[in-house]
Amino acid sequence: MTLVAERLFMSFGGLLALDGVSLTVPDGGVVGLIGTNGAGKSTVLKAVSGLLRPHRGEIRLRGRPIHHLPAHAVLAAGVAHCPEGRRLFAGMTVEENLRLGGHLRRDRHVAKDMARVYDLFPVLGERRTQRAGLFSGGEQQMLAIGRALMARPALLMFDEPTMGLSPIMIRRILDTIALLRNQGTTILMVEQNALAALMLADHGYVIDLGRTTMSGPGTDLLADPRVRAAYLG
Amino acid sequence: MSTLAQQIVNGLVLGALIGLIALGYTMLYGIVQLINFAHGEVFMVGAFGAHFVSLRLLPADTPWYTALPVMCVTAVAVSVAVAVAVERLAYRPLRGAHKLAPLITALGVSILLQEVVRVFYPGATAPLAFPRAFPDGHLVLGPVTVLWTGVLALAVAPLLAAALHLYVERSRLGRAMRATAQDPETARLMGIDPDRVILATFVLGAALAGVGAVLYGIHYTQIDTAIGFQNGIFAFTAAVLGGIGSIRGAMLGALSIGLVKSLAGQYAWGGAQYDYVWVFALLILVLMFRPQGFLGRPERVRA
Amino acid sequence: MKSKTTGVLSALLAVVTATGTSACAAGKTETAGSAGGCDTSKGTLVVGVIAPMSGKLSAIGLGIRNSVQLAVDQANAACAVKGYQLAMDAQDDEANPDKGAAAAQRFADDPNVVGVVGSYNSGVARAIQPKIAAAKLLLISPGNTDPVLSRGADFATAPKRQYGNYFRVVGTDDLQGPFNARYMVQKEGKKKLAIITDGKAVGESSATEFAKEAERLGAQIVIREKVNENDSDFSSVLTKVKTLNPEAIFVGSEYHVAGPLSKQARDLGLNVPVSGTDGLFDPQFIALGGKDGDVATSVGAPIDKLDSGKAFVDAYKKKGFSDGYGGFGAFAFDAANVIVASAGKVTASGGWSGGLEQRAELIRQVQEYRTDSGANGTIGFDQYGDSVNKMFTVYKVTSGAWKDVLSDQFEAK
Numbered sequence: 001m002t003l004v005a006e007r008l009f010m011s012f013g014g015l016l017a018l019d020g021v022s023l024t025v026p027d028g029g030v031v032g033l034i035g036t037n038g039a040g041k042s043t044v045l046k047a048v049s050g051l052l053r054p055h056r057g058e059i060r061l062r063g064r065p066i067h068h069l070p071a072h073a074v075l076a077a078g079v080a081h082c083p084e085g086r087r088l089f090a091g092m093t094v095e096e097n098l099r100l101g102g103h104l105r106r107d108r109h110v111a112k113d114m115a116r117v118y119d120l121f122p123v124l125g126e127r128r129t130q131r132a133g134l135f136s137g138g139e140q141q142m143l144a145i146g147r148a149l150m151a152r153p154a155l156l157m158f159d160e161p162t163m164g165l166s167p168i169m170i171r172r173i174l175d176t177i178a179l180l181r182n183q184g185t186t187i188l189m190v191e192q193n194a195l196a197a198l199m200l201a202d203h204g205y206v207i208d209l210g211r212t213t214m215s216g217p218g219t220d221l222l223a224d225p226r227v228r229a230a231y232l233g
Numbered sequence: 234m235s236t237l238a239q240q241i242v243n244g245l246v247l248g249a250l251i252g253l254i255a256l257g258y259t260m261l262y263g264i265v266q267l268i269n270f271a272h273g274e275v276f277m278v279g280a281f282g283a284h285f286v287s288l289r290l291l292p293a294d295t296p297w298y299t300a301l302p303v304m305c306v307t308a309v310a311v312s313v314a315v316a317v318a319v320e321r322l323a324y325r326p327l328r329g330a331h332k333l334a335p336l337i338t339a340l341g342v343s344i345l346l347q348e349v350v351r352v353f354y355p356g357a358t359a360p361l362a363f364p365r366a367f368p369d370g371h372l373v374l375g376p377v378t379v380l381w382t383g384v385l386a387l388a389v390a391p392l393l394a395a396a397l398h399l400y401v402e403r404s405r406l407g408r409a410m411r412a413t414a415q416d417p418e419t420a421r422l423m424g425i426d427p428d429r430v431i432l433a434t435f436v437l438g439a440a441l442a443g444v445g446a447v448l449y450g451i452h453y454t455q456i457d458t459a460i461g462f463q464n465g466i467f468a469f470t471a472a473v474l475g476g477i478g479s480i481r482g483a484m485l486g487a488l489s490i491g492l493v494k495s496l497a498g499q500y501a502w503g504g505a506q507y508d509y510v511w512v513f514a515l516l517i518l519v520l521m522f523r524p525q526g527f528l529g530r531p532e533r534v535r536a
Numbered sequence: 537m538k539s540k541t542t543g544v545l546s547a548l549l550a551v552v553t554a555t556g557t558s559a560c561a562a563g564k565t566e567t568a569g570s571a572g573g574c575d576t577s578k579g580t581l582v583v584g585v586i587a588p589m590s591g592k593l594s595a596i597g598l599g600i601r602n603s604v605q606l607a608v609d610q611a612n613a614a615c616a617v618k619g620y621q622l623a624m625d626a627q628d629d630e631a632n633p634d635k636g637a638a639a640a641q642r643f644a645d646d647p648n649v650v651g652v653v654g655s656y657n658s659g660v661a662r663a664i665q666p667k668i669a670a671a672k673l674l675l676i677s678p679g680n681t682d683p684v685l686s687r688g689a690d691f692a693t694a695p696k697r698q699y700g701n702y703f704r705v706v707g708t709d710d711l712q713g714p715f716n717a718r719y720m721v722q723k724e725g726k727k728k729l730a731i732i733t734d735g736k737a738v739g740e741s742s743a744t745e746f747a748k749e750a751e752r753l754g755a756q757i758v759i760r761e762k763v764n765e766n767d768s769d770f771s772s773v774l775t776k777v778k779t780l781n782p783e784a785i786f787v788g789s790e791y792h793v794a795g796p797l798s799k800q801a802r803d804l805g806l807n808v809p810v811s812g813t814d815g816l817f818d819p820q821f822i823a824l825g826g827k828d829g830d831v832a833t834s835v836g837a838p839i840d841k842l843d844s845g846k847a848f849v850d851a852y853k854k855k856g857f858s859d860g861y862g863g864f865g866a867f868a869f870d871a872a873n874v875i876v877a878s879a880g881k882v883t884a885s886g887g888w889s890g891g892l893e894q895r896a897e898l899i900r901q902v903q904e905y906r907t908d909s910g911a912n913g914t915i916g917f918d919q920y921g922d923s924v925n926k927m928f929t930v931y932k933v934t935s936g937a938w939k940d941v942l943s944d945q946f947e948a949k
Contacts, residue, residue, distance in 0.1 A: 049422060071421035080422075087419040089412055091530075100412050103405070104424035151424070236779050239804070243771040351590060358594040360792045362823040371803060380803050453768040455796050455824045457592060463766045495772035498761075505773035506735070506762035 090133030101150030138169030235376025248491025253445030257438025273465020282311030476529020586654030599862025647890025713745030799825025
């Protein structure tokens, strides 16, 4: 297993945000989290990446506990988090953003990986010296994905990668994620577009009020009448 | 005409020295939004460190070209050590606390450092003569005379500011600093340890203040425990004037302050008695029409 | 997190307060054993000191404190006040009127305090005077030179004694300023003069009196400028002064401004003497940049010209204080001796109760006091509480040290 999260509890100001969520992400698998707004999906990702600290529960990456690590150490351990709203460094160039993605890397393959990102998204390669803030939403998402890839993570997490994008761009981003999946990348994604998420995912979890209410292979969940009624209606 | 030129040079020398302190203010604010009022004292302890090594440890006949680098290294070491200690003991425990807490702490640390030096450094209860570790003559350029120490300040300060600017723009650590300044949370997701970046910022600011302290000491040939406070106020003003967070802005702001102080003393109404008034009038005027300062970016509300 | 935060803050505060108090609390220093052969059965009487023992003027303040200590030790050794041990209680005013006034209030409330030597700064004295008037606490200043303190705002035209309990052993600015001007104009032949002050009362008043006398003698004041006391950079104001080609600069301030200012003037090519009053007369002036040819006038005659002065210097050196006696130690020594001698007379017929009656009696004794063998020669007081000794001396920096040029009794013209 790449990632195992067991019985995570977390509350903000007396409100329970996570109420015992558990999930696993197998090596090379794609896991999708679906649920309504405020169900706790993003909180799960932030707990994994160390931005938030669960009050109880355990998170292990390839068997190693990471729930006590600060965010910068979680990245070093192998989890890259592509946050909601993309959160690029708008004042910096494409290239600087990518370099920041690979900030911890000391190996000689950084340049090669950067070239791979430019191959994946040629528009970034053409505009590598431009400031990220000047790009369209879809292009920014590409850069955010590229930036996350630069860390060569064991687990790549996407939080709402298609939010606010045009249909064409949504298609493009989902295709990219599918491509990454086919290349063997292990992915945990939160997506409010449940249909898209479950079609991409090998395995899905339905999160509601901080709990895992259903789980199963993506296609099974897609076929489930309760899921269809609640999230695909 | 010759008076004007002389006053411009006077102002630039003062501005260059203030600028080296202003760089520390602007960097720290840019990265942690901390107004480190103790930074002036970091400058002050550097001056005392250099004073100590020169008078107590170096033989009296040490030539200036040996003494000056030794004093600079000592001043930098003392300033950096104090800044790191202050960051560790006073500011780090307050990370995440209300913004007012570190501000008040900064004032407390500032008083603490002044008192500690005043009480424990031999003779620091009164102004101390600073060793003259540089050729004592002056450069005469037509009608303008500048002490060699002033020439040194004019050369070194902008050079260091430019080097700092390049370092922040080009280096890996500089990139981490800028990332933390722009979006600390996402910077953590890039594997950047905010504590290390903040510490590095304190170290860089303190190192520049340490160099500034030696340049200040050899130029004015006297130091006392109040120089940090006095020059810190001007440096902070310079950082705000130039656009807090901007490195070039801080140097530009400091040079402007030096020029205004010197030219207002000569030409403005009220003479030298009112030179401070004109400095702060400039600040108010600039902030009225350009609240972000000369080179600052307008404050954005973070998502 | 919260408790940690408060912990750090309170620790910080504690340290700040601790260092603050340790700096202020010079405390009572009784001299053990000095009362060896004397009868001290009636207890301890305190001579207070209020002086700037830290800050930019500490060279002066520490000299004052040590000199009073010396006087007290000598008095104890000589059994000067029968039945009593004497002790000194020195309080640091940091040249700050509020601090001085607070210390004075404490002394006034303490019946064991017979009198106070202080303050050095005229500004501090102004805050102290009203605080201790009602308590009739004896105050003898070793350094206040502002004439207003004794004779009121109309000191020149309609002098009026301000406080019956206030005395001083130094000459005033209305005499010292003109004395300085007479030397600069008549002896040094300077006809074009610039004035730079630091905005403090004492600097302003001496500069004004200097200017009046200099103009009366036919010299011209080409410019008068003010600088900030905390500045280190005077190049701007000196560049401005230089354009007017003065032959000398009168600095109405103390050595910490005048020293660097003298150096910076020379660096700018304005190589003319700096002149000033007693605030410049300190070795620190030269260490901080004062140059040969610079002038300071000071109150009294040079200490080593009088046998009594030499005796003071020798005794001071023998004590091994870590700081020199400074420009005002000898005056503080004389002031302390006035207190000791007067207290000895008051307590001769009975003890010391610290009551108002006795304090008033002590003040009467001080008013009557007269000696010609003070460290500064004649010590005594006129009807305003001012020193009857109008002797002033001109000192000049020569080969890197102060050297006296001439001494004279000042006579108004």
